[in-house]
Amino acid sequence: MGKEKLREELLKELSDGVVNFDEDKVAEAAKRIVEEGLGAYDAIMNGMAAGMEIVGDLYDKHEYFVPELLLCADALYAGLDILRPHIKSEDLADRVKGQVVMGTVQGDVHDIGKNLIKMMFEVAGFTVHDLGRDVPLEKFVEEQVRTDSEIVALSAMMTTTMMGMKKVVEMIKAKNPDVMIMLGGAPVTKDVATLFGADGYAESAGNAVQEAIKMISRLRKLEKGQ
Amino acid sequence: MARLTSKQRVLGLFRRDPIDTMPCFSGQGMVTLPAIHCLGIRFPQVHLTAENMAESAKKSMHMFEFDSVVVPFDMCTIPEAFGLPISLYANSEDILYPTIPGKWPSPEEVTIPGDYLKMGRMPVVDKALNLLREEVGEDKAIGSWILGPFTLAGQIVELDILMKMTIRGRAKVESLLDELTELIIDLGRHYRLEGADYMNLREMGTGSDLLSPRMFKMLILPRLQRIFDEWDFPKVLHICGFTDLIIEMMRDSGADAISVDHNNTLAETRKKIGDRMLLFGDYNGFTLPKKATKEEIKEYIQGCIDGGVDAVWPGCDIWPEVNEENLLTINRKIRELGRGPSPAVGRL
Numbered sequence: 237m238g239k240e241k242l243r244e245e246l247l248k249e250l251s252d253g254v255v256n257f258d259e260d261k262v263a264e265a266a267k268r269i270v271e272e273g274l275g276a277y278d279a280i281m282n283g284m285a286a287g288m289e290i291v292g293d294l295y296d297k298h299e300y301f302v303p304e305l306l307l308c309a310d311a312l313y314a315g316l317d318i319l320r321p322h323i324k325s326e327d328l329a330d331r332v333k334g335q336v337v338m339g340t341v342q343g344d345v346h347d348i349g350k351n352l353i354k355m356m357f358e359v360a361g362f363t364v365h366d367l368g369r370d371v372p373l374e375k376f377v378e379e380q381v382r383t384d385s386e387i388v389a390l391s392a393m394m395t396t397t398m399m400g401m402k403k404v405v406e407m408i409k410a411k412n413p414d415v416m417i418m419l420g421g422a423p424v425t426k427d428v429a430t431l432f433g434a435d436g437y438a439e440s441a442g443n444a445v446q447e448a449i450k451m452i453s454r455l456r457k458l459e460k461g462q
Numbered sequence: 463m464a465r466l467t468s469k470q471r472v473l474g475l476f477r478r479d480p481i482d483t484m485p486c487f488s489g490q491g492m493v494t495l496p497a498i499h500c501l502g503i504r505f506p507q508v509h510l511t512a513e514n515m516a517e518s519a520k521k522s523m524h525m526f527e528f529d530s531v532v533v534p535f536d537m538c539t540i541p542e543a544f545g546l547p548i549s550l551y552a553n554s555e556d557i558l559y560p561t562i563p564g565k566w567p568s569p570e571e572v573t574i575p576g577d578y579l580k581m582g583r584m585p586v587v588d589k590a591l592n593l594l595r596e597e598v599g600e601d602k603a604i605g606s607w608i609l610g611p612f613t614l615a616g617q618i619v620e621l622d623i624l625m626k627m628t629i630r631g632r633a634k635v636e637s638l639l640d641e642l643t644e645l646i647i648d649l650g651r652h653y654r655l656e657g658a659d660y661m662n663l664r665e666m667g668t669g670s671d672l673l674s675p676r677m678f679k680m681l682i683l684p685r686l687q688r689i690f691d692e693w694d695f696p697k698v699l700h701i702c703g704f705t706d707l708i709i710e711m712m713r714d715s716g717a718d719a720i721s722v723d724h725n726n727t728l729a730e731t732r733k734k735i736g737d738r739m740l741l742f743g744d745y746n747g748f749t750l751p752k753k754a755t756k757e758e759i760k761e762y763i764q765g766c767i768d769g770g771v772d773a774v775w776p777g778c779d780i781w782p783e784v785n786e787e788n789l790l791t792i793n794r795k796i797r798e799l800g801r802g803p804s805p806a807v808g809r810l
Contacts, residue, residue: 298707301674303625310626343551343558348622370549370561395748395778396491396559422671422703423778425724427749439671 243274250283250315255290257307259314266318276322284312285359285449292449302348309355316358335385337376339367341400346393349420349438353389356449362387373400377407380415387416395423402432409433466810468529469659472603475773476660476696476718478740480808484773484800486793487530489607489662489698489721490747491779495557496786497521505557505782506550509536512589519590520598526789530603530659533590534583535779536560537609540649541618542582544574557782566619569627569638574645579652588656595657606658607700608649610665611642611685612673621667628677636681643685647692660696662721663689669703669725678708683715690716698742702777706730713739723777728769737805740772745792747776751784756791763795772804 237245246265253262262284269279291308294300300308336357340347347369357364365383367375380388388408392398398421405417418436419429429437438447466474466482474481493508498518508518519531538548538560546565551558566572575581579588587606594604609617615638616624627635650661667673668682690697699717701708705726712720712735719740722731726744735741745762754762766774774796780789803809 298670298674301670301677302672303628303674303677306622306626307629343556343561345561345563346621348625351622370563394559395781396557398748399557399781399783423748425746425749427753431749431753 239272239274242272243278246272246274247279247283247286250279251287251290253315254284254287254308254311255294257304257311259311262311262315263318266315269319270322275324275327276319277324277327280316280319280323280359284315288312288356288359288449305352306348309352312355312359316355334361334387335363335365335383336387336389337365337367337379337383337385338389338391339371339376340369340391340393341376341397341404342370342372343400344392344394344397344421345369346421347391349393350389350391353391353420357389373404373407376404377411380408381411385415387418389418389420391419392421392423394421398423398428401434405433467601469599469601469603472529473659473696475740475807478738478807480803480810482801482810483797484767484804485529485603486775486796487528487603487605487773488532488775488780489605489660489700489742490532490664490776491535492522492528492532492776493518493535493782494522494526494780494784494789495782496784497525498782500525504555506552506554506560509534509550509560509583510552510586512586512593515586515590516593516597520594523598523602525786526784527793530605531594531598532605532607533594534587534606537617538562539583539587540578540609540614541565543578543584544572544618545581546618562617565617568623569615569619569631569634572618572638572641574641579649587653591653591657599657599659603659604657605660605662606653607662607664608646608653610663610668610682610699611639611646611689612682613665613667614642614646615639616667625672628673628681632681639681639685643688647689650689650693650695650697654693654695658695660698661693662698662700663717664700666700666702668708669701669705670707671704671725675707675711679711683711686715686717698740700742709734719772721775721777725777728766728771732770732805740806741770742773742775743771744769744777745774747778748781750776750792751780751789753785754788759788759791760795760799763792763799767799767802767804770805772806774800 249265354364390401416435419434420438424437471481471485508514519533523531536559541562542548546562549561697717698719698721699715700721702723705722709731721742722744724744724746763774
């Protein structure tokens with residue numbers, strides 16, 4: 237089999253494996269990519285990320301829901317763990333080198349949305365500083381300053397916990413107005429995001445993934461010169 | 463117009479008897495910071511003693527002219543009674559609700575103590591209900607709530623694991639849900655005996671932004687039906703988030719009323735559920751009491767009424783740091799604009 241045909245076949249297996257949350261299939265295809273000396277970054281972006289685009293469509297059509305997204309994420313990580321060490325530095329030379337600080341605000345221990353977004357940032361090549369859950373508000377500011385991250389992503393699942401995000405936005409913007417702040421969680425509406433001074437928002441784990449998938453989709457198109 | 467007491471108004475609504483005007487009440491937390499400050503305590507302290515819980519609920523009700531009080535305020539009382547460690551943020555000056563930092567890693571590891579009603583803050587909630595019944599129970603409606611089986615399961619088992627196991631490992635999830643369903647039935651009866659006039663089952667982890675309607679039908683609905691079949695007192699099913707796809711199943715759950723938040727399309731919902739089912743919703747418990755203008759409040763409440771609700775109530779806990787004027791305006795507008803009959807309830 238020619239190299240290009242093999243590449244296409246393995247990319248399809250990666251994509252299908254993610255869509256069908258088949259961790260074994262993804263891991264197997266990822267190992268073949270490495271063994272055959274094919275591009276790891278190419279496999280991530282045009283195999284697994286392409287699969288996540290399909291997953292996003294299925295979520296949009298109400299065919300997939302959060303349990304399915306989580307299983308797709310597991311499958312994606314099964315491949316990402318294998319492929320990431322093999323990404324060549326020249327692959328990343330012209331690509332995103334951003335950093336993001338993320339976490340669930342103090343008072344909230346729900347981190348599904350945050351973890352899904354983390355995955356998509358990692359796929360896109362960002363360096364992710366994950367502070368975990370129930371994070372003291374000052375910690376976000378400290379970490380942003382320490383890492384000089386361009387993005388801070390905050391998550392809160394309930395009305396009863398989202399007010400902490402407002403304080404973080406204020407503290408970070410006071411120190412560095414150029415930092416982009418994204419809010420996520422069920423109680424976060426456009427009004428709330430505006431009121432809190434955030435730059436972007438998503439109101440559910442699925443919506444957040446959708447936004448992240450769009451971001452990666454744009455990145456893929458850019459790379460293809462479209 | 464005949465004047466009813468708050469209690470008569472709320473309980474009349476549940477019976478679908480004609481009432482004088484739309485009640486102002488909730489099935490979720492409605493404790494407010496202005497009331498807490500009057501008591502000279504900090505927010506985390508409202509959860510710690512029966513007196514603080516009852517007084518802050520009562521003060522909030524009086525200050526903002528609600529028809530009901532609701533206790534408890536946080537979602538950790540039952541997990542705490544099961545033996546899970548909780549964070550109370552007891553020394554914080556902020557509005558931080560208790561959380562559960564570490565949950566069981568899988569459903570089969572959950573162990574529920576037989577005497578959980580005596581553990582943690584369960585007796586605090588009981589006593590708060592007793593105090594409220596003694597002090598305001600004659601005129602005011604007393605509400606309480608319990609998380610639904612799936613949402614409660616998500617409070618005691620890591621949620622991402624639970625979610626994934628609905629697809630891969632469903633039998634273990636079902637077994638836990640069955641156990642929690644029986645517990646919820648008993649606990650609802652218990653709260654009723656302790657003083658609650660109505661119960662809200664908050665199954666907010668099951669909207670269609672999380673679980674598929676197919677999963678809801680298979681995994682959630684039968685347990686809701688079992689609970690509501692056993693509860694012979696006024697009962698509400700509350701699910702927030704995207705509920706348009708499951709609203710008929712919510713109607714068929716056996717609850718007297720269904721409660722939704724601002725993500726629901728009310729007018730469509732009313733068409734789907736018919737005029738006999740009680741529908742409560744759906745103002746945003748943060749934006750309306752906190753930052754809306756009077757005109758926006760009026761418009762929103764009128765929109766809810768036009769959308770076919772029988773009670774305009776918050777779609778989630780009211781965020782405690784309310785603008786006092788706003789919350790008063792909300793409740794006064796509900797009474798003023800709610801004088802006409804609603805789809806399921808006539809007027810005196």
